[in-house]
Amino acid sequence: MSGSKQSAEPSAVVMPPLGAQTPDVPTEQDLLAQARQRAALAGEITTELAGSLNLRRTILRLFSLITPDLADWAMLAMVDHRGDQLALYGGKEHTFATSVTRSAVEDLGVGRVLRSGQSELLHVALRDDDDYSSVADGLDSMIPHDQLRDEATSLRPADVLGLALTARGSTVGVLVIVRGAGRGFPDEDVALAEQVAGRAAMALDSARLYEDRTRVASVLQASLRPPTLPRVARLRLSARFRAAAEHMDIGGDFYDVHGSGRDWVLVTGDVCGKGVEAAVLTGRARQSIRTAAYFDRSPHSVLAALNAVLYDEESDKFVTAVCARVRPADDGNSARVDLAAAGHPAPLVLRANGVVEQAMVGGTVAGVLPEVGYRETTVELRPGDTMLMFTDGIYEARGAAGFYGMDRLVALLPAYAGAGPDAVCEAVEQDVVEFLAGRAHDDMALLAVACGR
Amino acid sequence: MTGGVLDPVVDALARFDGALASVDVDAAVDVVERLLDDGTDAVTVLVDVIASAQRTVGDRWQRGEWTVAEEHAATAVSVSATEAVARKVRRTPATRGRVVVACAEREWHALPAMIVGTALRADGWDITLLGASTLPVRLSQYLHDLGPDATAVSCSILGALPTTRRFIEASTAAGIPVVVGGSAFGPDDRRAAALGATAWAAGAREAIAAVHALPTVVAAAPPLSSAAAAEQAAMELAHHRLVSALRDRWSLAAQIVTTDQHPLDSVHDVAADVVNQSLHAVSAALLTGDPRTVSDTATWVADLLAARSVDRSLVGELGRLLVADLRDYPLARALVEDHWTDPITTGPR
Numbered sequence: 001m002s003g004s005k006q007s008a009e010p011s012a013v014v015m016p017p018l019g020a021q022t023p024d025v026p027t028e029q030d031l032l033a034q035a036r037q038r039a040a041l042a043g044e045i046t047t048e049l050a051g052s053l054n055l056r057r058t059i060l061r062l063f064s065l066i067t068p069d070l071a072d073w074a075m076l077a078m079v080d081h082r083g084d085q086l087a088l089y090g091g092k093e094h095t096f097a098t099s100v101t102r103s104a105v106e107d108l109g110v111g112r113v114l115r116s117g118q119s120e121l122l123h124v125a126l127r128d129d130d131d132y133s134s135v136a137d138g139l140d141s142m143i144p145h146d147q148l149r150d151e152a153t154s155l156r157p158a159d160v161l162g163l164a165l166t167a168r169g170s171t172v173g174v175l176v177i178v179r180g181a182g183r184g185f186p187d188e189d190v191a192l193a194e195q196v197a198g199r200a201a202m203a204l205d206s207a208r209l210y211e212d213r214t215r216v217a218s219v220l221q222a223s224l225r226p227p228t229l230p231r232v233a234r235l236r237l238s239a240r241f242r243a244a245a246e247h248m249d250i251g252g253d254f255y256d257v258h259g260s261g262r263d264w265v266l267v268t269g270d271v272c273g274k275g276v277e278a279a280v281l282t283g284r285a286r287q288s289i290r291t292a293a294y295f296d297r298s299p300h301s302v303l304a305a306l307n308a309v310l311y312d313e314e315s316d317k318f319v320t321a322v323c324a325r326v327r328p329a330d331d332g333n334s335a336r337v338d339l340a341a342a343g344h345p346a347p348l349v350l351r352a353n354g355v356v357e358q359a360m361v362g363g364t365v366a367g368v369l370p371e372v373g374y375r376e377t378t379v380e381l382r383p384g385d386t387m388l389m390f391t392d393g394i395y396e397a398r399g400a401a402g403f404y405g406m407d408r409l410v411a412l413l414p415a416y417a418g419a420g421p422d423a424v425c426e427a428v429e430q431d432v433v434e435f436l437a438g439r440a441h442d443d444m445a446l447l448a449v450a451c452g453r
Numbered sequence: 454m455t456g457g458v459l460d461p462v463v464d465a466l467a468r469f470d471g472a473l474a475s476v477d478v479d480a481a482v483d484v485v486e487r488l489l490d491d492g493t494d495a496v497t498v499l500v501d502v503i504a505s506a507q508r509t510v511g512d513r514w515q516r517g518e519w520t521v522a523e524e525h526a527a528t529a530v531s532v533s534a535t536e537a538v539a540r541k542v543r544r545t546p547a548t549r550g551r552v553v554v555a556c557a558e559r560e561w562h563a564l565p566a567m568i569v570g571t572a573l574r575a576d577g578w579d580i581t582l583l584g585a586s587t588l589p590v591r592l593s594q595y596l597h598d599l600g601p602d603a604t605a606v607s608c609s610i611l612g613a614l615p616t617t618r619r620f621i622e623a624s625t626a627a628g629i630p631v632v633v634g635g636s637a638f639g640p641d642d643r644r645a646a647a648l649g650a651t652a653w654a655a656g657a658r659e660a661i662a663a664v665h666a667l668p669t670v671v672a673a674a675p676p677l678s679s680a681a682a683a684e685q686a687a688m689e690l691a692h693h694r695l696v697s698a699l700r701d702r703w704s705l706a707a708q709i710v711t712t713d714q715h716p717l718d719s720v721h722d723v724a725a726d727v728v729n730q731s732l733h734a735v736s737a738a739l740l741t742g743d744p745r746t747v748s749d750t751a752t753w754v755a756d757l758l759a760a761r762s763v764d765r766s767l768v769g770e771l772g773r774l775l776v777a778d779l780r781d782y783p784l785a786r787a788l789v790e791d792h793w794t795d796p797i798t799t800g801p802r
Contacts, residue, residue: 051673052627054600061628064670094669095550214598236478238529247594400693419526420476422533426585427525430561433586437693438558 018069018192019183038192041069045196049203058207062175062200063094070193071161071177073152075143077110078165078173078204081212086114091148100144109141110174113162117171119194120162121185142176155180161190163197167205175200224250224279226445230257232264234328235335238421240429240446244274244393251443252278253391254286258293262327265293265302268389268447269321269344278443285310285319285366299323299340300374303366307342310367318367320344322389326381328451335381335451340374342366345392345406350424352384354414359387384418386450393444394428399435408435421448462493462501469506469534473527481534486541495542495575499535499568500657507531507564515753517760521722531564539571547579550602552664555583555592557608557616565635566607572657573605573664589619596627603664606650608635611746612733615689618648618677618740625649625674630667634660637737639749644741649674677740684784685739692732699728699774705758705767723761727754731775735785738792747792 015033016022045065052058059076066074076089085099105111109120122138138160143149157178165173175197226241243251252271259265267289271281292305302323310319320343328335343365349357363374381387397404412431416424425446465484472481488498510527513519554570556563563585570580581599604624608617614637624631630651638644638653645653651671654660705724734750755768772793779786
């Protein structure tokens with residue numbers, strides 16, 4: 001609390017807004033202060049605009065940065081590369097958005113700025129001082145939308161500035177700014193506005209490029225994301241997935257639940273590799289399993305079909321999977337589980353009394369041999385039992401003390417006897433992630449099922 | 454007892470409590486769905502039934518009545534009930550903007566975030582829930598992909614406050630306002646303000662009001678006080694070493710007497726948990742400038758040990774061990790000396 005730094009600064013002087021018409025001739029000190037204000041504004045805008053890659057957020061931030069210092073009112077027109085539209089943003093409400101056809105603005109000032117890449121400062125000639133809503137040439141030319149134009153007109157501006165937003169060789173939009181009555185655009189402010197427009201153009205164009213990519217990626221990604229679990233009568237289900245690339249929600253591990261009525265197929269698997277490439281293969285494997293399970297829900301035949309499809313693709317890709325056909329009894333007090341595995345760790349069954357059993361099931365990885373026969377084994381789930389399917393990312397998680405390991409997993413579970421699938425998945429996920437203590441990990445998937453209610 | 458008309462919400466709370474205690478998902482979902490069908494609004498169900506009952510779950514563990522597994526099982530029931538509310542509120546279209554709801558790294562209590570998210574959805578916001586323990590890089594990805602109107606961060610454990618600060622940085626750097634809440638923030642907005650959050654909310658209801666009042670765009674959160682933040686970062690790096698040193702020397706293991714009653718909460722686990730929390734409390738005080746994290750944690754430790762019939766003087770012993778082990782961290786050490794309220798000078802040597 002020394003305070004020396006604060007007291008060294010000049011006491012707060014209320015500065016007139018940039019471009020305000022003052023009765024006195026500005027002193028040298030005033031001019032210097034204004035120059036400082038302009039430089040600070042340009043600097044702030046540059047730094048702050050770099051923070052977002054999202055187009056909408058970048059636009060909102062641009063408006064909040066330039067009003068009211070640079071402009072009393074601002075609107076943005078952005079070219080939509082996917083069609084004949086010009087998107088309009090802002091005005092009095094920064095969140096406002098609409099669009100007009102490009103052909104409608106072709107002969108207007110805003111259209112000229114878009115084509116030429118040259119900014120224009122237009123005068124506003126309000127025809128009648130008492131009637132703001134009457135036609136004003138400059139505003140008409142730059143603001144191709146009735147409501148927005150009315151907003152700007154009500155400020156009774158003398159000029160309107162249409163700034164070309166040019167980035168990477170294209171004019172991607174126009175920033176239209178207006179200052180209210182008594183506040184003009186001196187040359188220095190036009191220069192500042194052009195500078196700001198240059199920086200805004202870069203930020204907006206980057207955000208636009210990012211958004212185009214995001215749109216493509218999110219559509220493709222949607223089918224590769226882990227599914228939402230169905231609500232199944234007489235069964236309780238829970239699942240978890242953590243991708244190796246923590247910022248993505250897709251990877252090489254997968255789980256799925258297919259079926260209807262009293263007959264369900266649960267599958268957990270792992271394709272070789274990780275990241276986007278693995279996710280694409282995951283998508284194919286999941287689709288093959290879904291189709292196979294549609295015709296025959298026996299685990300051995302689901303896995304045989306998966307193997308045949310992958311082998312026929314003549315790729316070097318392979319998949320491990322464990323498939324469980326779960327059939328709950330009518331009373332919901334038990335469920336019969338038929339299991340088969342293709343090179344995948346066998347599920348653990350946590351009995352209601354805390355005993356942990358590993359199902360005796362194993363078989364060859366899918367996609368390597370032309371024909372594989374998978375053997376099935378059967379497990380009975382009774383009230384309070386939970387079966388946990390998992391991928392190798394769980395026990396191969398590497399922490400300060402080496403691998404997490406199956407022993408740790410088996411030792412963790414008894415404490416959660418009877419607690420149900422969700423509690424079991426949560427406990428395992430938390431224990432493994434805390435064991436990692438921030439270290440990188442492979443994809444991890446968990447799928448747990450219990451009978452009843 | 455006299456057969457008078459019960460307040461439906463109070464009645465539902467009692468039945469919901471019973472469903473949690475018996476880990477009866479169907480009964481819990483039934484209570485919630487019936488209330489909603491009878492016209493009780495979703496936020497009331499979330500706050501006055503589910504969140505309210507869930508508070509007693511934590512208390513039961515604290516008092517040593519429930520094991521961690523029982524706590525998890527009961528929480529899973531509340532999760533199912535919240536999902537039932539979510540299914541209901543999703544039937545009405547979202548009419549406002551979008552809010553991303555997240556839990557910071559080390560925050561494994563996903564339920565409060567789910568309750569807040571569902572309450573915001575009931576209020577008309579489109580919601581993206583990121584689930585338990587999320588890294589800042591994943592939050593950033595979502596913020597830039599979705600460009601939401603706000604970020605909401607739920608934080609119930611002090612150890613998750615450092616990543617919550619990262620979340621606040623990620624959000625405000627993108628200009629997105631961020632509202633925070635959860636028990637780690639304490640009873641007022643002091644910690645939230647210190648961490649640079651745009652707003653603080655005491656609960657789901659307050660979160661709805663807070664999101665309404667948020668500005669459209671915020672400036673990047675200013676840097677934290679450098680000396681305290683630097684010390685906190687250094688403590689974070691040394692965390693595991695500090696935990697094992699304290700755990701080994703603290704005489705809890707020798708004194709605990711009720712292990713038979715709590716076979717699942719071993720002395721080792723309780724000791725590790727307490728030591729962990731104590732260090733996180735000091736870290737949180739450094740980060741937020743709010744020393745109540747230290748005094749509140751000392752009280753929490755005392756209650757926890759009392760419920761397990763452990764000699765109370767062990768709280769003072771832990772305080773003294775902390776002071777000794779934090780010798781390389783002068784600000785942290787001073788915080789323990791001044792705010793670890795239990796008489797630090799008493800207890801076994």
